[in-house]
Amino acid sequence: MKIILASTSPRRQQLLALADIDFIIQSVEVDESVLPNETPQDYIVRMVQAKATAAGQNLTGCYEAGENHYLVITSDTIGVLADGLSILVKPTDKADAFTMWQKMSNT
Known part of the structure; x- marks a missing residue:
């Protein structure tokens, strides 16, 4: 299984590296605007979902032939x-x- 870190955060990269996890960094662009009346909990869930979805949509051509299992890791602060x-x-x-x-x- 391939692991994709959908984040450019140096700290998140460092944590995975310290855990000796092999991963690929994939930067994603999403609109991070807060919606009117959006709670912090709703906002953070929406951001993480949007980043994971964007990373998943960018997977075409990322891997060698035959590789079809992947785990996308993303978070937001x-x-x-x-x-x-x-x-x-x-x-x-x-x-x-x-x-x-x-x-x-x-x-």
Whole structure:
């Protein structure tokens, strides 16, 4: 079975390598916009499903002839403010990161 890591996260790559797992990295692009009134739990489930689906759709031609079993590993990381509703995703730039830090510290 081939293992696909649908993530470019250096930490996730490091964890699999430390576990001595042979894997292939496949970067996927999905719209990571938070939907109106979407809960953090719904958002993270939607992101992981979207990334796994995108990785699965890109499998054509990835493997040697006859290989038809694969495992796609993906995950996502978000921040959730103390209100339990406000979702923080990857900052777009330094100013965005600073704004997020301010929100997390309630300043």
